[in-house]
Amino acid sequence: MKTKIFLIAVVAALVIVNCATGEEKAFDQKTIETVAKIAAMVEVDELEALKLLETEKMSLDKYKEIITAITLDAKATEKFVQMKKAFLEQYQK
C-alpha cells in the first residue's frame, strides 16, 4: 500500500513540475504552416486573415502564443519566415 501511495505521489509531483515549468512547444510543422499562412494573408488582406483565423478555429491569443513560441526557436522562426514568404508570393499573384 505504501508503495502505491509513493508511486502516486511521484507521478503527481512529476505532473505538477511539468505544468509549472510548462514551456510546452506549441507548434509542429503543420502549426507553423497554418500561422505562416495567416501571417502572409494579413499582409494582403487583414479581414481575410481574420476569417482564416476563424476557419482554423484559433483565437487571436492562441495565435500570438504560437507566434511567440516560434520566435523563441531560431530554426522554427526561419521555417516560418520561409513559409510566410512562399504564401505571400502565392497570395500576391
Place this chain on the structure above:
Amino acid sequence: MKHVALLVLVAIFSISPLLAQTGDEAPERTPVRSDAEELKSASRLPDAANDARKAGAEEDEIQNVVKDVQEKKLSPEEGANTMRIMEENSAAGISNKGISDYVAEQKSKGLHGEELGQAVRTELQARHRVRVEEGEGKTERKEEREGQEAETEKEGTQKVKSETKEGQSEDQSQEQKGTMKKQSEEQPSSKGKGKGK
C-alpha cells in the same frame, strides 16, 4: 483504498493546470487595438527576430524581448520594433547588451510604442558612445604610459652612459695624476743625481 488513491490522482491532475496558471499574473495591457492590427504586429515578430539574428544580435536579448512579449509585458509591435533597433545596431557594430532590461524599465515608467522605440534607440547610441570614448581613453592612457616609460628608459640609459663616462674620465684623471706623481718623484732623484755629480 484503491478508489481513494485514484481520486487523489484525478484531483491532482485536475488541479495542476490551475496551479500552473496561478503564477501568471494579469499583466497590464498596452492600449486597445483592433484585432487586425494585433494580428499584423504579431505576425511581424518572427520576421524581426529572424533579421536581428541574421544581423548578429545577441540571442539572450532576443529571447528576453520575446519572453516579455509572451508575458504581455510588451506588445508584439513593441517587441518587433525593439528587435528592428537591435538589428540596426548589430549591423552598425553596436552592442545590444542590456537592451531587454532597459526596455522593461522604460515600459514600467509608462513609455509605449514609438516613444519607447526612440528611448531605446537613444540609450543604445549613448551607451555605444560611452564605450567608444572609454576605449579611446584607454588607448590614450596606454600611449601616454608607454611614452612615459620610454622617456624614463631613455633617461636611465643616458644617466648610465654619463655615469660611465664620468667614471672613465675620473679614472683617466686619476691615471694622469698617478703618472704625474711618478714623474715628479722621478725628477727630484734625477736632479739629486745631477747635483751629486
